[in-house]
Amino acid sequence: MFKNAIVRRPGHSLVNGITSTPELGKPDYGLTIKQHDAYIGALRFCGVEVTVLQADERFPDSCFVEDVAVCTKKFAVITNPGASSRKGEEKVIIEVIKKFYNNLEYIKEPGTLEGGDVMMVGEHFYIGLSKRTNREGAHQLIEVLKKYGMSGSIVETSEMLHLKSGLAYLEDNILLVTGEFINNLEFKKFNKIMIEEEEIYSANCIRVNDYVLVPAGSPETKEKIKAAGFKVIVVDTSEYRKVNGGLSCLSLRF
Numbered sequence: 001m002f003k004n005a006i007v008r009r010p011g012h013s014l015v016n017g018i019t020s021t022p023e024l025g026k027p028d029y030g031l032t033i034k035q036h037d038a039y040i041g042a043l044r045f046c047g048v049e050v051t052v053l054q055a056d057e058r059f060p061d062s063c064f065v066e067d068v069a070v071c072t073k074k075f076a077v078i079t080n081p082g083a084s085s086r087k088g089e090e091k092v093i094i095e096v097i098k099k100f101y102n103n104l105e106y107i108k109e110p111g112t113l114e115g116g117d118v119m120m121v122g123e124h125f126y127i128g129l130s131k132r133t134n135r136e137g138a139h140q141l142i143e144v145l146k147k148y149g150m151s152g153s154i155v156e157t158s159e160m161l162h163l164k165s166g167l168a169y170l171e172d173n174i175l176l177v178t179g180e181f182i183n184n185l186e187f188k189k190f191n192k193i194m195i196e197e198e199e200i201y202s203a204n205c206i207r208v209n210d211y212v213l214v215p216a217g218s219p220e221t222k223e224k225i226k227a228a229g230f231k232v233i234v235v236d237t238s239e240y241r242k243v244n245g246g247l248s249c250l251s252l253r254f
């Protein structure tokens with residue numbers, strides 16, 4: 001069960017966020033805010049207490065709070081983002097994380113790690129190696145996990161921005177999976193829900209207590225998740241998609 005979530009309001013500078021799909025255009029500020037309101041509303045509907053941080057215009061991507069911390073049951077890790085324009089975002093999240101956690105750990109140079117590359121499955125954490133998360137960062141996280149009696153393992157990635165761009169753990173041994181991860185033996189033990197190429201963006205869903213949040217515009221994914229027995233809430237994240245963002249990266253949940 002998640003009791004808490006932290007989100008950060010998007011700033012006007014989100015238009016300068018990192019994107020790999022410039023052809024989608026720039027986020028519309030008004031719509032970005034509306035969608036953020038709806039996202040917060042969905043989290044609250046799922047029974048989560050949401051802490052809303054003010055926008056920080058200095059960091060265009062700072063509404064994607066998932067990347068700057070990893071929040072577990074026992075401790076939180078402040079990460080070290082691999083994207084140069086995102087370095088420093090981790091410092092501005094520390095204060096609020098301290099309100100919730102006594103045990104804080106840090107990923108340190110030369111290690112880099114972004115939370116989008118970390119998927120929690122009970123007490124085990126899958127850590128994707130990506131352009132943002134390097135082997136040193138992954139090893140540092142594994143050492144921290146061991147210290148608290150948990151474990152981590154490394155997953156090589158090649159096409160996705162982050163590990164969770166192509167995977168979402170819905171609990172109950174059910175894994176949403178797409179693209180390069182479909183045949184990855186690391187995930188053999190899971191009951192898989194396959195996401196087709198046309199709806200690849202919807203592999204980034206989030207299970208929040210009794211519901212699964214699914215991005216708008218992915219009817220097949222929605223039906224598959226419903227067929228697996230979940231209650232679904234559709235949330236539109238079209239403006240965040242324009243800057244590589246999805247449902248998971250907009251919050252820290254713990």
Ligand code: CIR
Nearest residue numbers: 017018064116243244245249
């Ligand atoms: C970035 O490229 O870093 C941001 N524009 C989007 C981050 C998305 N984060 C995530 O999927 N965990």
